[in-house]
Amino acid sequence: MKKLSKIDHLKIYSNMLKIRRFEERSSQLYGMGHIGGFCHLYIGQEAVVVGVLMTIKKNDSVVTTYRDHGHMIARGLDVKRIMSELTGRANGYSAGKGGSMHMFSKENNFYGGHGIVGAQVPIGTGIAFTHKYNSDKNICRTYIGDGAMNNGQVFEAFNLAALWKLPSLYIIENNKYGMGTSVDRAAAGSDLYKRGEAFGIKGEIVDGMNVYSVIKAANKAGEYVRSGKGPYILEVQTYRYRGHSMSDPAKYRTKAELEKYKNSDPIEVVKNEIIKKKIASNKELEKIGKEIIEEVKSAADFALESNFPENKELYTDVYL
Numbered sequence: 001m002k003k004l005s006k007i008d009h010l011k012i013y014s015n016m017l018k019i020r021r022f023e024e025r026s027s028q029l030y031g032m033g034h035i036g037g038f039c040h041l042y043i044g045q046e047a048v049v050v051g052v053l054m055t056i057k058k059n060d061s062v063v064t065t066y067r068d069h070g071h072m073i074a075r076g077l078d079v080k081r082i083m084s085e086l087t088g089r090a091n092g093y094s095a096g097k098g099g100s101m102h103m104f105s106k107e108n109n110f111y112g113g114h115g116i117v118g119a120q121v122p123i124g125t126g127i128a129f130t131h132k133y134n135s136d137k138n139i140c141r142t143y144i145g146d147g148a149m150n151n152g153q154v155f156e157a158f159n160l161a162a163l164w165k166l167p168s169l170y171i172i173e174n175n176k177y178g179m180g181t182s183v184d185r186a187a188a189g190s191d192l193y194k195r196g197e198a199f200g201i202k203g204e205i206v207d208g209m210n211v212y213s214v215i216k217a218a219n220k221a222g223e224y225v226r227s228g229k230g231p232y233i234l235e236v237q238t239y240r241y242r243g244h245s246m247s248d249p250a251k252y253r254t255k256a257e258l259e260k261y262k263n264s265d266p267i268e269v270v271k272n273e274i275i276k277k278k279i280a281s282n283k284e285l286e287k288i289g290k291e292i293i294e295e296v297k298s299a300a301d302f303a304l305e306s307n308f309p310e311n312k313e314l315y316t317d318v319y320l
């Protein structure tokens with residue numbers, strides 16, 4: 001793994017902060033009625049997706065759960081079009097018909113955004129099969145929530161990925177709660193990555209509150225998968241600060257638990273590292289922060305000024 005440059009450190013900080021501010025603005029727009037349906041925020045988990053995607057290659061594929069806004073931002077997609085999709089506008093990534101949970105960008109090898117728990121795992125495994133079939137040396141990163149790790153289709157996908165040595169990197173985003181149920185009350189065994197051991201899939205636990213730990217582990221895992229040795233599982237232990245979705249008050253956990261994780265906030269970890277290494281000053285980071293706030297504000301304004309899909313588009317891309 002190459003040493004991170006000054007540009008890398010600032011890119012990590014900027015992307016994580018952009019996700020945080022984007023999600024905060026999304027929360028506001030949801031409360032104002034501009035975003036309909038379900039909306040799942042990524043606040044607190046920023047180090048996971050930014051860390052993993054710092055190790056990605058241009059033509060690698062990504063598929064994820066319905067908590068997908070941050071994944072698109074980390075992939076480098078346009079925040080204006082992401083916000084347009086959230087608010088149901090025609091210029092959104094899914095033409096305003098996917099909303100929060102179903103964002104796609106085929107040209108960027110981003111295949112969702114899936115609303116069914118665990119459904120993205122067989123899809124990601126199929127995409128990995130395509131990479132192997134085409135001998136293109138690319139890999140598919142499939143994100144899985146801890147709540148999906150008890151679903152049957154996940155193990156069916158693991159079986160085929162191991163059997164055929166597919167280039168699949170599975171990332172379990174263990175944020176401690178599947179909707180409102182603690183993972184300790186829903187999953188037997190403490191280490192979710194070990195679910196792959198029955199199929200001979202290697203894996204490890206990663207500190208998901210520290211982006212540098214995620215980068216190191218994701219780089220190692222990515223090289224393993226890309227070399228043709230088969231799938232690998234990273235269980236990235238993180239924490240969401242907000243409820244499962246906008247309708248969840250998260251009363252099933254204590255304030256003390258929440259504050260414990262906020263004390264190791266992933267963005268502050270990066271900020272402290274940048275200051276310690278004298279990569280940038282507080283003043284320079286504040287400038288970046290102001291620019292991101294303006295960028296997100298402009299994205300929201302752009303979305304709200306954009307057109308809704310025309311009525312004739314109601315059945316376009318819908319298979320009956």
